[in-house]
Amino acid sequence: MSGGHAELPVAARVRELEERLIAAGLITDAEVDEILTEVFASAAPVNGARMVARAWTDPAYHDRLLADGNAAAAELGFGPGSQGYLLKVVENTESVHNVIVCTLCSCYPTALLGPSPSWYKSFAYRSRVVREPRAVLAEFGLELPEDTEIRVWDANSETRYLVLPLRPEAADDKDEEALISLVSRNGLIGTAAC
Amino acid sequence: MARFAAGARVRARAADPDGHTRLPRYARGHVGEVLEVRATWSLPDAAVRGISRPEPVYAVRFSAAELWGSGAHSVILDMWESYLEEAS
Numbered sequence: 001m002s003g004g005h006a007e008l009p010v011a012a013r014v015r016e017l018e019e020r021l022i023a024a025g026l027i028t029d030a031e032v033d034e035i036l037t038e039v040f041a042s043a044a045p046v047n048g049a050r051m052v053a054r055a056w057t058d059p060a061y062h063d064r065l066l067a068d069g070n071a072a073a074a075e076l077g078f079g080p081g082s083q084g085y086l087l088k089v090v091e092n093t094e095s096v097h098n099v100i101v102c103t104l105c106s107c108y109p110t111a112l113l114g115p116s117p118s119w120y121k122s123f124a125y126r127s128r129v130v131r132e133p134r135a136v137l138a139e140f141g142l143e144l145p146e147d148t149e150i151r152v153w154d155a156n157s158e159t160r161y162l163v164l165p166l167r168p169e170a171a172d173d174k175d176e177e178a179l180i181s182l183v184s185r186n187g188l189i190g191t192a193a194c
Numbered sequence: 195m196a197r198f199a200a201g202a203r204v205r206a207r208a209a210d211p212d213g214h215t216r217l218p219r220y221a222r223g224h225v226g227e228v229l230e231v232r233a234t235w236s237l238p239d240a241a242v243r244g245i246s247r248p249e250p251v252y253a254v255r256f257s258a259a260e261l262w263g264s265g266a267h268s269v270i271l272d273m274w275e276s277y278l279e280e281a282s
Contacts, residue, residue, distance in 0.1 A: 086233055103218050130220065130269050131262055150267035156216050157251055157272030158235050 048112035049183035099190030100161040109160040196250040203281040214242040226256040
């Protein structure tokens, strides 16, 4: 993290808000620390990548993942934790590509994807990907075939999305551990193929 | 009890509410198709005023052509029941 964040006006607002919430008895310092520790210590895209790798190698897990994302995450020891949300996994196929966004703010399954990248929170991404996803994905280096159907999932509610990318052909003889390294954070958001 | 079933055609309400809402402006007034009932969750527009009003929430798919007048993709949004009306 860059050193400049603490000086930004928003940082002062966050500090003020935190002090008022503590003064009002709504939260405690310890609770805030606990949440931040959970978010930054255990939240990483490797968690989402492990779920994907398991789904690629275990057809029964694949089906459970699509049917109930929260339960499938919990099976591998992951969960939304204190954030609480409905995890919906959307699967890419030969004919359908999925991409996620939160047009209202920056909602995102942090426990499985790690802290969100700055572009995910940008006005440009949030406003453009719902309108011209093919052009936006091309700017990420993802050129989709003309006949691929694109579905954009806007996390405007309590649902959080995770994209299940297509298993790459290069992955044919790899085991789960090796497959994990093939899955990127952008692949889990849908701005990369994998 | 959920008012809409999967496959129902629904219209997002066009009104501009006074306060907080999770109905994005770009979907207002547009027609989509219910994919499924997600869950029952408290309506944020009421929750922000301290009122608990649980409602069915639907995943609704809107075509780009409907939202923007062009494009081949679709956008899926979650809609609390009071954000929707039947589309004739």
